[in-house]
Amino acid sequence: MEGQWFPGNMAKAMEQLRSDLKIIDLVVELIDARVPVSSSNPTLGKLIGGKNHLVLLHKADRGDQEENSKWLAYFRNRGKQAILFSVHEKESLNKFKSYLKQQEEKICPARLKRPLRLMIVGIPNVGKSTLINHIVRRTATRTGNQPGITRGRQWIKIMPGIELLDTPGVLWPKIEEMAGYPLAAVGAMPVGRMDSYEVACWLIASYLEQERMDLLAQRYAGLKAGEPEDILEQVGRMLGCLIAGGKVDYDRASTLFLKDFQGGALGRLTLEKAPDGEWEEEEVGP
Numbered sequence: 001m002e003g004q005w006f007p008g009n010m011a012k013a014m015e016q017l018r019s020d021l022k023i024i025d026l027v028v029e030l031i032d033a034r035v036p037v038s039s040s041n042p043t044l045g046k047l048i049g050g051k052n053h054l055v056l057l058h059k060a061d062r063g064d065q066e067e068n069s070k071w072l073a074y075f076r077n078r079g080k081q082a083i084l085f086s087v088h089e090k091e092s093l094n095k096f097k098s099y100l101k102q103q104e105e106k107i108c109p110a111r112l113k114r115p116l117r118l119m120i121v122g123i124p125n126v127g128k129s130t131l132i133n134h135i136v137r138r139t140a141t142r143t144g145n146q147p148g149i150t151r152g153r154q155w156i157k158i159m160p161g162i163e164l165l166d167t168p169g170v171l172w173p174k175i176e177e178m179a180g181y182p183l184a185a186v187g188a189m190p191v192g193r194m195d196s197y198e199v200a201c202w203l204i205a206s207y208l209e210q211e212r213m214d215l216l217a218q219r220y221a222g223l224k225a226g227e228p229e230d231i232l233e234q235v236g237r238m239l240g241c242l243i244a245g246g247k248v249d250y251d252r253a254s255t256l257f258l259k260d261f262q263g264g265a266l267g268r269l270t271l272e273k274a275p276d277g278e279w280e281e282e283e284v285g286p
Helices: 007-023 045-047 065-077 090-107 130-138 178-188 196-209 211-217 228-238 250-264
Strands: 026-032 052-058 081-084 116-121 152-158 162-167
Touching: 007 045, 007 116, 026 045, 026 090, 052 065, 052 090, 052 116, 065 081, 065 228, 081 090, 081 228, 090 116, 090 130, 116 130, 130 162, 130 178, 178 196, 178 250, 196 211, 196 228, 196 250
Parallel strands: 026 052, 026 116, 052 081, 116 162
Antiparallel strands: 152 162
C-alpha cells in the first residue's frame, strides 16, 4: 500500500512549521518508543536544521526496557539529545522539565528578558496533546483518540520562563506498507486506512518473532502457540467475538486485540529494533 494522507493539510502544516521555526529556540520531536523509525517524520531533520533539537521517546513504559536503552544510545551516538518519557512515570516528567529549564538558562539568560520558545512536533496521534496536558496539568489543547484531531495553533505557558507553540501533528504525505503496519499497530493510523485483521496478524507475528508468546499468554490465559491466524482465532473465542454458527468475528477480535496492545495490556514490546546505521532522511521540498 502506498497512499496519500491528507496531502493538502499536511503540505500546509509543513509550510507553517517552516515559518514557525524562525521564532523557535528549541524543537522537541515526539516519537513513539515502540516504533521509533515509523513514527519519526523523515523530513524533520532537514527542516529543523541547526535548531536545538530534543528527541522525546514517548510511551517508553510500553516499550521493551532493553530496546529503550538501545534506542536512547542510538540517538545519542548520532549527536542528538534524547529522553525516555511516559506520562505514567513522574521521574521522566521531572527529567524533561529539568532539561527545559537548563535550555532556558542557556538560550534565554535573564538579560534577554524573554521566555524560551519551544515547539513539540510529531506525527498525528503520537501523543502531543496528552504530553502538553500532562505538563501543564490541565486541558490546554483540544484532544481526541483519532489521528490528527488537534487543530489550530496556540501559545501555551508550560513553565515559568518557557512557552510552547502548539501545532498540529505533521506526517509525510506518502507511506509504505511496512511502515503502515507499525503505525496502525500503535494506533497512529486513521481508522480504515489498513485492514485490522492484517494488522493484528502482523502484530502477533512480531510477538512470535521476538519469542514473547508469554506476554500474550499473560493476557489470554490458556492461549496455545500456533500461526498468527490461529492465535487470533483463539483470542476471538476467548473474548466472545462470535457470530452465527459459532464462528469468530475476526473484525471485532482484531479490533479488541489491537486495543489491548495500544492500552498496554499485552506487555512491553518494541516493534522496531535500533539499527546499526542511520535511516535515510529525505530532502524537504521548496
